[in-house]
Amino acid sequence: MAEKIILKSSDGEVFEVEExxxxxxxxxxxxxxxxxxxxxIPLPNVTSKIxxxxxxxxxxxxxxxxxxxxKYAAEDSSSKPADNELKAWDExxxxxxxxxxxxxxxxxxxxxxxxxxxxxxxxxxxxxxGKTPEEIRKTFNIKNDFTPEEEDEMKVRLISGKSTKHIAVxxxxxxxxxxxxxxxxxxxxxxxxxxxxxxxxxxxxxxSAFGGLGEYNCLRCCLAYGLLR
Amino acid sequence: xxxxTRIHADxxxxxxxxxxxxDSLVLLILNxxxxxxxxxxxxxxxxxxxxxxxxxxxxxxxxxxxxTVDGDSDDALDPSSPRPRNLFSHFLKLMMFTLLKPFHHLxxxxxxxxxxxxxxSHHSPAQVLxxxxxxxxxxxxxxxxxxxxxxxxxxxxxxxxxxxLQNCMILxxxxxxxxPASAEQETALEDNGSIPESFYTxxxxxxxxxxxxxxxxxxxxxHYLLRPIIKDHPTLKSLVLTDADGQGTLSMGVKQLKxxxxxxxxxSASSNRTQVPASNMKLRYAPYLELPGGMGLQxxxxxxxxxxxxxxxxxxxxxxxxDAFGCxxxxxxxxxxxxxxxxxxxYLLEMNGF
Numbered sequence: 173m174a175e176k177i178i179l180k181s182s183d184g185e186v187f188e189v190e191e192x193x194x195x196x197x198x199x200x201x202x203x204x205x206x207x208x209x210x211x212x213i214p215l216p217n218v219t220s221k222i223x224x225x226x227x228x229x230x231x232x233x234x235x236x237x238x239x240x241x242x243k244y245a246a247e248d249s250s251s252k253p254a255d256n257e258l259k260a261w262d263e264x265x266x267x268x269x270x271x272x273x274x275x276x277x278x279x280x281x282x283x284x285x286x287x288x289x290x291x292x293x294x295x296x297x298x299x300x301x302g303k304t305p306e307e308i309r310k311t312f313n314i315k316n317d318f319t320p321e322e323e324d325e326m327k328v329r330l331i332s333g334k335s336t337k338h339i340a341v342x343x344x345x346x347x348x349x350x351x352x353x354x355x356x357x358x359x360x361x362x363x364x365x366x367x368x369x370x371x372x373x374x375x376x377x378x379x380s381a382f383g384g385l386g387e388y389n390c391l392r393c394c395l396a397y398g399l400l401r
Numbered sequence: 402x403x404x405x406t407r408i409h410a411d412x413x414x415x416x417x418x419x420x421x422x423x424d425s426l427v428l429l430i431l432n433x434x435x436x437x438x439x440x441x442x443x444x445x446x447x448x449x450x451x452x453x454x455x456x457x458x459x460x461x462x463x464x465x466x467x468x469t470v471d472g473d474s475d476d477a478l479d480p481s482s483p484r485p486r487n488l489f490s491h492f493l494k495l496m497m498f499t500l501l502k503p504f505h506h507l508x509x510x511x512x513x514x515x516x517x518x519x520x521x522s523h524h525s526p527a528q529v530l531x532x533x534x535x536x537x538x539x540x541x542x543x544x545x546x547x548x549x550x551x552x553x554x555x556x557x558x559x560x561x562x563x564x565x566l567q568n569c570m571i572l573x574x575x576x577x578x579x580x581p582a583s584a585e586q587e588t589a590l591e592d593n594g595s596i597p598e599s600f601y602t603x604x605x606x607x608x609x610x611x612x613x614x615x616x617x618x619x620x621x622x623x624h625y626l627l628r629p630i631i632k633d634h635p636t637l638k639s640l641v642l643t644d645a646d647g648q649g650t651l652s653m654g655v656k657q658l659k660x661x662x663x664x665x666x667x668x669s670a671s672s673n674r675t676q677v678p679a680s681n682m683k684l685r686y687a688p689y690l691e692l693p694g695g696m697g698l699q700x701x702x703x704x705x706x707x708x709x710x711x712x713x714x715x716x717x718x719x720x721x722x723x724d725a726f727g728c729x730x731x732x733x734x735x736x737x738x739x740x741x742x743x744x745x746x747x748y749l750l751e752m753n754g755f
Binding site for chain 2: 270271273274277278281289290293294296297300301302303304305308309312313314315316317318323
């Protein structure tokens with residue numbers, strides 16, 4: 173006869189779950205072991221909506237573990253389809269709006285359910301991968317709290333490996349508005365620790381650049397610095 | 402905000418969901434991203450992300466181009482000569498990879514959408530990893546295997562290094578294909594457990610030796626290239642260097658990294674790779690092996706290499722260790738192949754250091 177555990181959500185709803193399912197949560201498991209589960213376990217941080225989803229997850233995974241255990245005993249190496257099924261179920265489970273997804277992350281963290289925490293965090297991680305910073309901000313409504321100077325600093329550092337403190341660009345040139353620039357002269361000045369090192373770069377003739385940055389990176393720094401349009 | 406197409410768009414909630422979760426959970430998410438390029442972009446999203454990214458533990462670096470650098474880093478721009486795949490190719494001093502345009506929106510408005518110049522920037526893995534101060538688990542993936550092989554030939558190596566080679570296992574076969582017709586099978590089966598005479602005379606042994614040497618050169622070169630990374634990251638607990646072809650895997654665990662830092666590294670004469678110590682090689686051969694999944698491996702060979710200085714390889718505990726390494730070394734059907742080969746007769750060979 174399976175033991176039942178009572179769980180109470182923050183909005184007063186009561187859920188009755190089997191002990192094995194409830195024990196998926198390490199937090200609840202410790203409470204049960206410490207004998208605090210008597211009149212039901214209050215979960216003030218979890219709403220009923222989220223708690224029902226969490227219980228759903230735990231149920232499904234307890235079922236899957238039980239099935240896998242019996243298969244393992246039978247030395248059946250055909251657990252692959254079951255694994256794929258579970259994976260598909262998991263993917264469908266996290267197909268929710270952002271607010272719910274983050275609710276689940278918080279709940280999984282609070283209830284200490286590793287599998288659910290991994291799943292939900294991986295989902296968010298997959299939403300971030302491959303996006304530019306601006307796209308990431310758009311997706312999650314994250315405010316860009318960098319000042320324009322700080323953004324420039326990051327760009328230059330990203331491109332040249334050097335900080336803007338080390339590079340000051342003096343722009344002297346004529347750039348035709350409609351054609352790609354064929355004749356450009358940049359006077360590029362770099363700090364080398366002892367003072368300023370002049371570097372002159374001319375495109376088209378691959379002339380020398382003092383100071384070691386090289387033509388390509390000089391141009392890139394200019395661009396990053398907002399001096400080329 | 403009138404955005405029509407947004408993933409998980411919920412017009413009633415324009416809230417930054419990340420505001421609701423503590424830094425520890427944001428860090429957990431960043432650790433799941435792992436890919437160093439994506440993490441770089443994350444650090445440009447907001448100040449909070451920027452401060453958390455350097456603390457990421459799990460990092461994955463995918464190298465998509467290997468470029469030969471001969472001094473002047475300016476020339477690194479030119480996509481260099483096709484990656485050398487001949488047997489004793491000159492190995493590379495610096496590994497570079499292309500960082501996909503982090504700010505691709507910076508374009509030359511003069512010529513329409515034509516960018517002013519190719520938006521590529523080359524950075525070495527060590528450089529890119531400098532931002533991370535707490536890396537524990539690092540995985541690096543090269544674009545391809547280092548050892549060029551003929552069509553149909555199977556070659557897989559797994560090596561463990563401390564300050565020098567500790568363990569290496571090589572699985573090879575002259576041909577992998579769908580199970581051949583039974584006629585071929587019969588001729589291949591002069592299998593009484595020992596290596597047939599023909600193996601020595603038709604170049605079979607020579608081929609295996611070549612595979613072994615090439616794999617060891619590849620492994621020791623990779624090991625040597627990891628020096629700056631290991632030096633820069635004292636928090637490293639595990640380091641794995643693989644390639645997209647799945648040919649070779651070099652791994653270093655906690656103990657091995659510790660040994661690396663404590664003992665000086667011996668560079669080989671050509672000083673672009675670690676010295677491979679004098680070793681004992683155990684060769685196991687089967688003219689034909691059936692693999693799960695309906696495949697067959699011809700000329701299946703398993704070579705286990707262990708440095709001679711590691712003590713007598715006759716001790717049973719060592720053998721158990723090596724066996725354990727062997728069983729876990731390869732994936733999929735090749736795991737079964739390695740297991741099957743481990744049961745066969747062992748031939749011992751000795752090898753000088755190089």
